[in-house]
Amino acid sequence: MMAFITIRFLDILDIFLVALLLYQLYRLIKGTVAFNIVIGLFSLYLLWLVVRALNMQLLGSIMGQFIGVGVLALIIVFHPEIRKFLVFIGTNYNVNRLLSIDKLFGTAKVKTINQEQIENLVDACVSMAKSKTGALIVIAGDSELTDYINTGEKLNARISSSLIRTIFFKNSPLHDGAIIIKENKIKAAGCILPLTQKELDQMLGLRHRAAVGITESTDAVVVIVSEERGSISFTKDGEIKRRISKEVLTTLLEENIVRSE
Numbered sequence: 653m654m655a656f657i658t659i660r661f662l663d664i665l666d667i668f669l670v671a672l673l674l675y676q677l678y679r680l681i682k683g684t685v686a687f688n689i690v691i692g693l694f695s696l697y698l699l700w701l702v703v704r705a706l707n708m709q710l711l712g713s714i715m716g717q718f719i720g721v722g723v724l725a726l727i728i729v730f731h732p733e734i735r736k737f738l739v740f741i742g743t744n745y746n747v748n749r750l751l752s753i754d755k756l757f758g759t760a761k762v763k764t765i766n767q768e769q770i771e772n773l774v775d776a777c778v779s780m781a782k783s784k785t786g787a788l789i790v791i792a793g794d795s796e797l798t799d800y801i802n803t804g805e806k807l808n809a810r811i812s813s814s815l816i817r818t819i820f821f822k823n824s825p826l827h828d829g830a831i832i833i834k835e836n837k838i839k840a841a842g843c844i845l846p847l848t849q850k851e852l853d854q855m856l857g858l859r860h861r862a863a864v865g866i867t868e869s870t871d872a873v874v875v876i877v878s879e880e881r882g883s884i885s886f887t888k889d890g891e892i893k894r895r896i897s898k899e900v901l902t903t904l905l906e907e908n909i910v911r912s913e
């Protein structure tokens with residue numbers, strides 16, 4: 653009876669790729685105004701399908717015209733999200749990623765620092781939290797982050813607790829902006845990161861916005877020390893975990909970073 657329905661391997665691949673694209677799109681726009689716009693447009697599209705099925709010609713043709721120019725309108729309205737999405741694809745989906753299902757779904761670990769360096773980093777964060785010294789520390793994953801490294805001062809220095817504290821010391825010329833850690837080194841300091849457009853708690857300012865921003869479009873993880881509250885936060889995939897303890901920070905770093913000994 654169902655002989656006319658044939659499912660090829662390519663159909664399954666097709667569905668899988670569409671699901672993956674929708675999932676990544678959802679991750680990028682969730683929590684932003686764009687999410688509500690997408691829901692609105694989707695409802696409109698469903699309504700149009702119903703109107704067409706009921707053969708309501710006048711309403712159908714008006715809505716048809718609207719949907720006809722909709723693609724162009726979508727590109728204009730969603731230009732920042734489309735840009736972010738393309739950057740995300742470009743920076744995250746290299747050949748290595750495509751070979752690993754784990755990485756494809758963004759659950760892969762970052763390979764940048766070893767256990768001793770994690771301890772140095774945690775030590776610096778705890779000490780800066782005590783002295784209410786603001787800090788923004790990006791730990792790169794597979795994303796190169798070259799554009800962001802180029803906005804700062806190149807260091808290529810060993811990851812030590814005292815160097816991190818020195819960089820973020822209030823009178824240091826490099827204390828503004830973020831440091832970027834990659835391949836077992838502090839690659840640069842004073843880096844400028846993209847700010848998220850997401851709604852965040854009003855207590856959180858630009859430092860936290862920048863931390864969320866960079867993890868929305870790359871697979872980096874970020875540790876933030878708040879100057880105002882002396883608390884430590886952690887961001888990954890655009891999500892923020894606030895007021896975490898030394899132990900939780902250590903666990904999060906260990907869980908999200910494959911140690912390269």
Ligand SMILES: Nc1ncnc2c1ncn2[C@@H]1O[C@H](COP(=O)(O)OP(=O)(O)OP(=O)(O)O)[C@@H](O)[C@H]1O
Pocket residue numbers: 786787788827828829830843844845846847855856857858859860861862877878879880881
């Ligand atoms: N785009 C950016 N990229 C990197 N760092 C940034 C960016 N924008 C702001 N910062 C850093 O954040 C600092 C300002 O932090 P602000 O007080 O606005 O943030 P906050 O989230 O309230 O943090 P805190 O709790 O530490 O006050 C700046 O001095 C600068 O070092």
